[in-house]
Amino acid sequence: MTNKHLLKINNFTLSFKSNRGKFIALEEINLGLDSGKTLALVGESGCGKSITALSVLGLLPENAATVEKGEIFFRGDNLLNYHKNDLRKIRGNRIAMIFQEPMTALNPVYTIGDQVAEAYRIHKGFSRRKSLDLAVEMLDKVKIPDPGSRINEYPFQLSGGMRQRVLIAIALACQPDLLIADEPTTALDVTIQAQILKLIGDLQKEMGTAVIFITHDLGLVAEMADSVAIMYAGRIIEEGGVYDIFDHPKHPYTQGLLTSIPKIDTPKGGKLATIKGIVPSIYNRHAGCMFYDRCPKGQNACFTRPKAPEPFSGKHEAACHFVDV
Amino acid sequence: MIAYIIRRLLYMIPIILGVALLIFCLFTFFGDDPVRVALGQHASPDAIANLQHLWGLDKPIYLQFIDFLKQIVTFDYGVSFSTGQKLSDMFMEGAFVSLSLTAPPFVFGIFISISIALILAYYRDSFIDHMARFIIIMSMSISYLVYIISLQYVLAYELDLFPIMGYEPGLESITYLFLPWLIIVIVALGPNTRIFRTLFLEETSADYVRTARAKGAGEARVLFKHVLKNALIPIITNTVVAIPFLILGAFLMERFFSIPGIGAMIITAINEGDFPVLKGMTMIIAIMYSFFNLLTDVLYSFVDPRVKLS
Numbered sequence: 001m002t003n004k005h006l007l008k009i010n011n012f013t014l015s016f017k018s019n020r021g022k023f024i025a026l027e028e029i030n031l032g033l034d035s036g037k038t039l040a041l042v043g044e045s046g047c048g049k050s051i052t053a054l055s056v057l058g059l060l061p062e063n064a065a066t067v068e069k070g071e072i073f074f075r076g077d078n079l080l081n082y083h084k085n086d087l088r089k090i091r092g093n094r095i096a097m098i099f100q101e102p103m104t105a106l107n108p109v110y111t112i113g114d115q116v117a118e119a120y121r122i123h124k125g126f127s128r129r130k131s132l133d134l135a136v137e138m139l140d141k142v143k144i145p146d147p148g149s150r151i152n153e154y155p156f157q158l159s160g161g162m163r164q165r166v167l168i169a170i171a172l173a174c175q176p177d178l179l180i181a182d183e184p185t186t187a188l189d190v191t192i193q194a195q196i197l198k199l200i201g202d203l204q205k206e207m208g209t210a211v212i213f214i215t216h217d218l219g220l221v222a223e224m225a226d227s228v229a230i231m232y233a234g235r236i237i238e239e240g241g242v243y244d245i246f247d248h249p250k251h252p253y254t255q256g257l258l259t260s261i262p263k264i265d266t267p268k269g270g271k272l273a274t275i276k277g278i279v280p281s282i283y284n285r286h287a288g289c290m291f292y293d294r295c296p297k298g299q300n301a302c303f304t305r306p307k308a309p310e311p312f313s314g315k316h317e318a319a320c321h322f323v324d325v
Numbered sequence: 326m327i328a329y330i331i332r333r334l335l336y337m338i339p340i341i342l343g344v345a346l347l348i349f350c351l352f353t354f355f356g357d358d359p360v361r362v363a364l365g366q367h368a369s370p371d372a373i374a375n376l377q378h379l380w381g382l383d384k385p386i387y388l389q390f391i392d393f394l395k396q397i398v399t400f401d402y403g404v405s406f407s408t409g410q411k412l413s414d415m416f417m418e419g420a421f422v423s424l425s426l427t428a429p430p431f432v433f434g435i436f437i438s439i440s441i442a443l444i445l446a447y448y449r450d451s452f453i454d455h456m457a458r459f460i461i462i463m464s465m466s467i468s469y470l471v472y473i474i475s476l477q478y479v480l481a482y483e484l485d486l487f488p489i490m491g492y493e494p495g496l497e498s499i500t501y502l503f504l505p506w507l508i509i510v511i512v513a514l515g516p517n518t519r520i521f522r523t524l525f526l527e528e529t530s531a532d533y534v535r536t537a538r539a540k541g542a543g544e545a546r547v548l549f550k551h552v553l554k555n556a557l558i559p560i561i562t563n564t565v566v567a568i569p570f571l572i573l574g575a576f577l578m579e580r581f582f583s584i585p586g587i588g589a590m591i592i593t594a595i596n597e598g599d600f601p602v603l604k605g606m607t608m609i610i611a612i613m614y615s616f617f618n619l620l621t622d623v624l625y626s627f628v629d630p631r632v633k634l635s
Contacts, residue, residue: 059538063450085543092541099539104532109554109629122541154630170540 005073006177006210007033007056012070014055017063023282025051027234029070030309033227035177038204038211040221040242042257043231044279049214052231053180056212057097058087075177093123096171100183102164106155112139112166113151119173138169142199161192168199175207182214197224218261222246227315230254233280233290239309240316250318252295289320297322330623337615341397344611349393352604353386362598363406380406393604397612402605407597412605415590420572422492423586426502426579427571430509435564438514442521447548449526457518464515472508473581480504490582505578524559528552557628565621569613 014026026048033039041049054060056072058079072079074095079087099105106115116138117131126134132151139147142165155163164184171179181200185193201224204211213224221228221242228245230238230253238251249255256275277294288303289295295302301321309317360376361368377383381392396402402412445454481489487504528534529552537551576588583589587606594602625632 057539059535088541088543090541092539097539099532099536101532105536107533107537107551107555108631110551111630118537118542119540122546156631167536170536 004034005032006035006075007031007212008071008073009052009056010071010073012052012055012072013068014051014060015066015068017066020283022066024068024285025065025234025282026055029236031229031236031239033178033210033212035210036204036208037226038213038224040213040215040225040228041231042215042218042221042228044216046279046282047231048234049231050182053097053182053212053214056178056180057091057095058082058084059091059097089123092119092171092176093174094176095178095180096174096176097180097182098164098167098171098184100186102160102167102187105167106163108155111152111154112158116151116166116169116173119170123174134173135169138173139166141172141203142166142169144169160188161196164188164192164196165199168196168203172203172207172209176209178210178212179204180212180214183216184213185217185220186215200224218257230257233285234282235290235319236309237289237291237320238318240312240318241314244312244314244316248312248316250312250316250323251291251320252297252322253291254318326623326626330619333619333622337612337619340615341612342394345394345397345608346390348604348607348611349390352600353389357598359406359598359600362600396605397608402608403601405594405602406599407594407602412601415602416587416605416609419585419587419590422498422584423572423579423588425498426505426584426586427509427575429502430506430513431567431571433506434510434513435517435560437510438517438521439560441514441518442525443548443553445518445522446525446529446552447544449529461515461519464511465519469512469577472512473577476504476508476511477581480507492582492584501582501584505575505582505584509575509578520563521556521560524556525552528556531555554628558625561621561624561628565617565624566614568617568620569610572610572613 009029009031012026012029013024015022016025029048029052031039031052041052043049051060055065055067056074056079067080070080074090079090082090106112113132113135116135117128120126120131120134121128124131136147136151139150144150144162144165155166158166164187168184179200184200185196188196197220200211203209211224213220215221225242227241228239229236230245230251232253238245238249238254245254246258249258253275256273259273260275262272275294280290280293286303289298292298292302297320299322309319310323311317312323359380360373360382364372364376374383381389384392400413402416404411405415408415441457445457448454477489481487481504488501490501492498492501525548529547533555534547534551537547542551572587576592578584579586579589580592590602591606593599594606622632
């Protein structure tokens, strides 16, 4: 059963130590992703999207994070059982990641050619010469003009969009099975965003890479994703195909998110719909639904009784007692 | 680059003029009258006038200042009041001795500190790291003097491994310098390692380090390739500014080991009220300080591609 998916996260619960004690960062996360598909992880800041991604890569801060339970299967093997060194061989090779800060994510004192070539040197053991040749090819693939001479440039000589292309080149250098893109376009202006998204989409098709998109931009989700998981306060509260989520949102939080998207026909001066309240503090966890106090449908049952995700049609499921069926 | 260096050298002229004026004023308007210091309380007015004339102290103030500027430009600071030796010769001799005392342990010490700091950064928060930090703090809490006296006593006096003190020019000097070298390395090891470790650890939380890890780089590659070169920038800042003090010599070391470096000369000059020596040395150190600032900026351009000297 676990072999069916490229990535399968089962009941994954993660806690962090802080000076105020231990708190749960992720609770009972279940996710599945098939080869070549795109999954969007959507949620507000601090809901656990990036932590989920870093868990898959094994890049969590070792002394602060503890896996409470669960499994992360990648190509049928549980990554949580991997030794550090074996995990390192997967990282950047079979699973790669791009981050949201292209301005600072490249090492300022090495040329971009060096930094792309490093992926080949680490994982393929190629010579410097050969790695650099491959780096030129890869930079050409991410549409950096004149890559042959650009490899000798330093990050500060490139624009934000170009740097993000370099980071994509680094991530896709070894043709990974899974690419995690953590808000890859947040720091870029809108025209560049579209170019970067198209680039990721094109390379995904070309290489057959599965992509996890971490974002809070619902427009981007509609465009890129095959399936969507909505996260709230460390839990996945609704998951389903992109059409299920956009056309038939079940959880009140998802519905709230979708109605807060500004519409082109919203009258000028009209008020934008919002979800009232703020995300609860990580220190105020309780067993019930974490959205309870902001939810228009919230009742006592929500607070006392957790709701396991409940499937509707196919793979669409939501964790709410009062979904509109 | 060369144009940049020339321009920076030109910028140094007003700075050095300012420093010269300040030093001149301090020595002219404050402190003892050098003639009185030289001749004592009961000198005859004739003798005082004579000496004032000989040292050019009877000229108008602005001419005295111009004389001082001439000295700076020609590197001819006149002669010592007390020994009659030419100051420029004294300086060259003393600087060589001071440098041979301080430069080797300085370079060697920084090399060791960087290595230890990298190892500690690699094993951060482990038992080794905690132990090392404990030892560093302990070693920093002990006075310089304790190291000098106890090592001098144990290694030189009790075990007779080195001469207790003294100095001879030429290759012989190494036998005399070895113990002071050892002490300088030991004393500088704690604070340097601590600073470098912190610098390395600060870098390890940078975004580019996360990218390197996501790329599959191991901890050693992250530290030795990515972090080290970035951390070199603050390390240069921290170390190059210390170089003028190397030439100045370690005052205490020269005193305790009777090494005739610049530090010892300055102490003697202070004791004897030897104004030309003090004035000249202060000026030379100020000039060197500006030079090493320039050197720092030039070194940056080799480490950091973002620094373009133009």
